[in-house]
Amino acid sequence: MVDAYIVRAIIAxxxxxxxxxIAGSFTIFRNxxxxxxxxxxxxxAGAALAILLSINxxxxxxxxxxxxxxxxxxxxxxxxxxxxxxxxxxxFALSMSLAVIFISAIKEQAARVWGLLFGDLLLLTDQDIAxxxxxxxxxxxxxxxxxxxxxxxxxxxxxxxxxxxxxxLLDYLLLSIIAISTVVIMKGVGAILVYAMLVAPxxxxxxxxxxxxxxxxxxxIIALFSGLSGIAITIYFPIAAGAVASxxxxxxxxxFALKK
Amino acid sequence: xxxxxxxxAVVARNVYFSYGKNEAVKNVSFECGNEFMVIMGPNGSGKxxxxxxxxxLLEPDKGEIKIFGKEPQKMRKLIGYMxxxxxxxxxxxxxxxxxxxxxxxxxxxxxxxxxRAKRALDKVxxxxxxxxxxxxxSGGQQQRVMFARAIVNEPRIIIMDxxxxxxxxxxxxxxxxVVREEKKKGNTIIAVLHNINPVLHDIDKLLLLNREMIxxxxxxxxxxxxxxxxxxxxxxxxxxxxxxxxxxxxxDSHG
Numbered sequence: 471m472v473d474a475y476i477v478r479a480i481i482a483x484x485x486x487x488x489x490x491x492i493a494g495s496f497t498i499f500r501n502x503x504x505x506x507x508x509x510x511x512x513x514x515a516g517a518a519l520a521i522l523l524s525i526n527x528x529x530x531x532x533x534x535x536x537x538x539x540x541x542x543x544x545x546x547x548x549x550x551x552x553x554x555x556x557x558x559x560x561x562f563a564l565s566m567s568l569a570v571i572f573i574s575a576i577k578e579q580a581a582r583v584w585g586l587l588f589g590d591l592l593l594l595t596d597q598d599i600a601x602x603x604x605x606x607x608x609x610x611x612x613x614x615x616x617x618x619x620x621x622x623x624x625x626x627x628x629x630x631x632x633x634x635x636x637x638x639l640l641d642y643l644l645l646s647i648i649a650i651s652t653v654v655i656m657k658g659v660g661a662i663l664v665y666a667m668l669v670a671p672x673x674x675x676x677x678x679x680x681x682x683x684x685x686x687x688x689x690x691i692i693a694l695f696s697g698l699s700g701i702a703i704t705i706y707f708p709i710a711a712g713a714v715a716s717x718x719x720x721x722x723x724x725x726f727a728l729k730k
Numbered sequence: 731x732x733x734x735x736x737x738x739a740v741v742a743r744n745v746y747f748s749y750g751k752n753e754a755v756k757n758v759s760f761e762c763g764n765e766f767m768v769i770m771g772p773n774g775s776g777k778x779x780x781x782x783x784x785x786x787l788l789e790p791d792k793g794e795i796k797i798f799g800k801e802p803q804k805m806r807k808l809i810g811y812m813x814x815x816x817x818x819x820x821x822x823x824x825x826x827x828x829x830x831x832x833x834x835x836x837x838x839x840x841x842x843x844x845x846r847a848k849r850a851l852d853k854v855x856x857x858x859x860x861x862x863x864x865x866x867x868s869g870g871q872q873q874r875v876m877f878a879r880a881i882v883n884e885p886r887i888i889i890m891d892x893x894x895x896x897x898x899x900x901x902x903x904x905x906x907x908v909v910r911e912e913k914k915k916g917n918t919i920i921a922v923l924h925n926i927n928p929v930l931h932d933i934d935k936l937l938l939l940n941r942e943m944i945x946x947x948x949x950x951x952x953x954x955x956x957x958x959x960x961x962x963x964x965x966x967x968x969x970x971x972x973x974x975x976x977x978x979x980x981x982d983s984h985g
């Protein structure tokens with residue numbers, strides 16, 4: 471009989487691979503990899519605020535707070551137009567400052583927020599998995615429905631605008647999807663390693679794929695393989711599964727980039 | 731009574747536009763029908779702003795622009811647009827067919843859309859590259875694919891922003907052949923061009939800009955040393971070719 475925490479970890483890896491495939495690929499296409507770092511760190515502030523509010527009687531899931539803050543980063547990135555990275559950097563710094571302030575106000579429960587910094591695939595609860603499922607389904611539906619628009623905006627913003635696409639709104643939606651996926655993956659591997667799990671599989675796929683569809687497919691496979699390998703190795707060795715998964719995903723990129 | 735003639739593809743009357751305090755376009759008026767019109771001027775003269783105004787992506791601060799007598803925003807479906815090549819991303823494996831199909835406003839592409847995309851690509855002589863990665867193509871081929879995307883919806887007005895920048899001569903000729911065909915079909919073609927000399931003989935109307943309108947009309951009427959000096963801020967030598975066209979010798983490069 472497989473332990474429940476292993477089952478939850480495997481489900482999380484599958485969800486993580488789906489997010490890495492969809493949002494990761496669009497992160498590469500839209501060229502906003504720094505958004506992943508910014509969103510992940512902003513999410514810490516969101517989670518800390520949610521815990522702070524919950525302590526004071528306003529019950530809120532830390533993941534919801536994390537998602538809301540991550541979306542604020544995507545709004546800043548979208549509004550900044552060509553100065554995207556500067557805007558993300560500023561909101562990143564701002565939210566990290568807020569995170570530290572909020573954490574200092576929730577001393578007893580600060581460990582819950584710090585847990586998000588490193589994540590742990592084996593410590594996920596049923597509620598975590600439920601939120602991850604809902605968010606992933608939302609990411610799938612929105613990305614599928616607006617795939618043409620997202621691709622058009624990533625390829626040629628001016629052309630998309632001329633073609634009647636509401637570029638400002640849909641670009642914001644695209645960046646929000648990336649931010650939301652970042653939080654989902656972060657729940658499993660932590661804020662520090664989320665970049666490796668979200669960006670590395672798609673970046674590796676982008677080096678070797680012959681079409682857009684292949685990028686989605688290969689990045690999903692790499693993320694799934696990396697995640698499952700992480701779990702498998704963790705069963706036999708006392709190493710953090712997320713770290714192993716991120717390491718394998720990053721190695722894929724290095725191998726594909728060198729092979730090119 | 732409408733002051734703008736509805737049979738004209740594009741009519742601009744005393745158009746002004748500013749980005750904040752920076753006046754980009756000042757007092758521009760022109761009319762363009764079934765013609766090949768070129769917008770010309772130095773860097774930062776408001777050429778790209780002008781085509782954004784024509785497409786309804788920007789709204790004039792003063793004055794008006796009409797497309798077949800109506801607001802540009804309502805007539806976007808009649809316009810095919812080819813952006814500057816610098817604005818296109820080439821870092822992911824988008825295929826030639828993907829690029830052309832993006833021009834079609836459909837969520838899912840059926841057989842009819844694919845046929846249309848193939849027809850457009852065939853017009854620019856690149857149907858054999860249908861499944862090729864866009865980034866593997868030469869600069870000239872990429873511009874031909876972008877042109878195919880601009881014509882995929884069979885628009886009444888084709889707008890091109892620096893279509894021949896860094897493009898080889900065969901690719902330029904291929905695009906110009908389609909431009910001539912489109913004109914014969916009754917359509918309007920508007921291009922922003924930095925170097926007009928290679929296509930000068932085909933141009934029906936020329937709009938010379940330097941933030942304000944310097945001149946508008948047939949190239950031979952407006953390419954005078956006086957107008958060119960006003961547009962470019964210095965002496966521009968012109969030579970007249972055997973066919974009687976006046977060619978400006980402009981040495982600066984597109985930025």
